[in-house]
Amino acid sequence: MDWGAILGNTLGYLLSPVTIAYALAATGLAVHFGYAGLLNFGMAGFMALGGYGYAISVLSFGLPWWGGMLVGLALAALFAIILGVPTLRLRADYLAIVTIAAAEIVRLLFTTQLFDEWTNSADGLGGYHEGFRGANPFPEGTYGFGPWEWNQDGLWVRVFGLILLAAAILLVWALMRSPWGRVLKGIREDEDAVRALGKNVFAYKMQALVVGGVIGAAGGIVYVLPSAVVPSSYTTSLTFFLWTILLLGGAATIFGPSLGAVLFWMVMALLGNLLPELAQAGILPMTDIQAGTLRYILVGVALMLIVIFRPQGILGDKREMTFVK
Template sequence: MDWGAIFSNTVVWIISPETIAYALATVGLAVHFGYAGLLNFGQAGFMALGAYGYAISILSFGFPWWAGILVGMAASVVFALILGIPTLRLRADYLAIATIAAAEVVRLLFQTTVFDAFTNSADGLGGYHEGFRAANPIPKGVYGFGPFTYNETDWWVRIFGILLLAVVILLTWLLMRSPWGRVVKGIREDEDAVRALGKNVFSYKMQALILGGVFGSLGGVVFALPSAVVPGAYVPSLTFFLWTVLLLGGAATIFGPVVGSVLFWIIMSFLANVLPRMADAGWLPFMTNAQASIARYILVGIALMLIVVFRPQGILGNKKELTFNAR
């Protein structure tokens, strides 16, 4: 096997737009679950709203690219309010079911032909990149070294995404060190005790849901910057991949989502390159090339189960942060 090609195809995912987008969305999931104890299985819906809000505002209404990002964020706030008002008083398992359903409703609304004039239904949206690329301060050319060699557009997407991720991480760190963050973590550990202290638990949960949803929408924007917005990308498996990233890095950690996202995409890319080659070389005689490519999802699922069993706090997590409210 060509290990040089495998290595090159793997390490490029360290700073890929997908890796950055997953990290952003997972920081939002960390706010939901890691800090507030909200079992949200609908983060893909927030990402879809961010991406579609960005694309539709530019294509249909002529907004500048930066205003499109604000529209995507605003859409996630509205969705969080609609989702949170009837569901945040539910038990954790029922909340998980409700959020999965809500995210699927969002995806199907974007996929239906009813709003085809705005969403282009199942074909998705493209051609909204001009404004963002025109704001690129990097001169035309190819820069970098080895596998990290990109043109000015690819670097601009990555640099913008990394800067956005840095701002989100800093904001999360500051909030979780503040009195607001201590109340939110208190709700995660014992909701009744916080309520007994006179705090409005529902209000704090709603604020955490909105904040994490906004971070998810920013992940959706970065996810859409280099390519197109297609409803098939925001299926429930996207949320489960985000959960894998969260549990891998550490649920109640600041940098856990970043570490988890990088490791997740490195592992997925490595397996996508190695397993088919092993099948072609006859090392996996019971699998075809296509079957070997799909097997990476099975291996990632097994790895997730092992993480939950043997290291539930993740790589950077602390077991003391794993006491969650039972209600």
């Protein structure tokens, strides 16, 4: 087995755009669930709106890259309002069903040929990178070392993504230390008690849905910066991965989503490279394809064990746990 290649591919995910994008989206999900207690299973919809809003704005309407990003974030905020008005008064399990259905509706809208002129339906969109890459402050060349070696465009995507992630973490940290954040945590624990104090619980939930959705859309933008935006990327598995990341790192934590994203994708990369190699060597009695699928089973079992034995996550505090009624 080529351990050098296996470890190199695994370590490469430490600063991968995919890892950064999922860390951003999981940070938004932490606002929804970890701090507000909203059981949102529709984060894939927010990411899709961020990515498609950016790509369509640049390709079809000729906006600059930063303008396209603002459009993607605005669409996510609008989607949060449209989604939240009829659903935020629902019980947690009903909210989960509605949000996962809403995310699927968003994905199918981008898949249908009705909007083919703008979305290119199931084939997705590409070729929107010129403006973003034109703003690259790094001269042409190769940067980094070992598994962390990229050209100027790869470095620019990572630096920009890390800047967005740092801004999101700082925003969440500031909000949760503010009176607004303390009210939000109170709603998570007992919204009836908060309502009895004269607070507008619905308004706070809506604000949390918007803030978390916009952060998730930022993750969706980073996700499509290196390559293309394709509707098949926004299936329910994306949302389930985000929940795994959130629960792994800690739902009501500032850095938990980022840590969870790094660990999740490094483990996925390690298993994705190691298991097929073991199958080829005859150590595992299965084909390469079956070995590749086995990693999802192992990750699922790991998630079950985390929920059973450490439900607060790696960085979580058990006193911050909330049991959604």
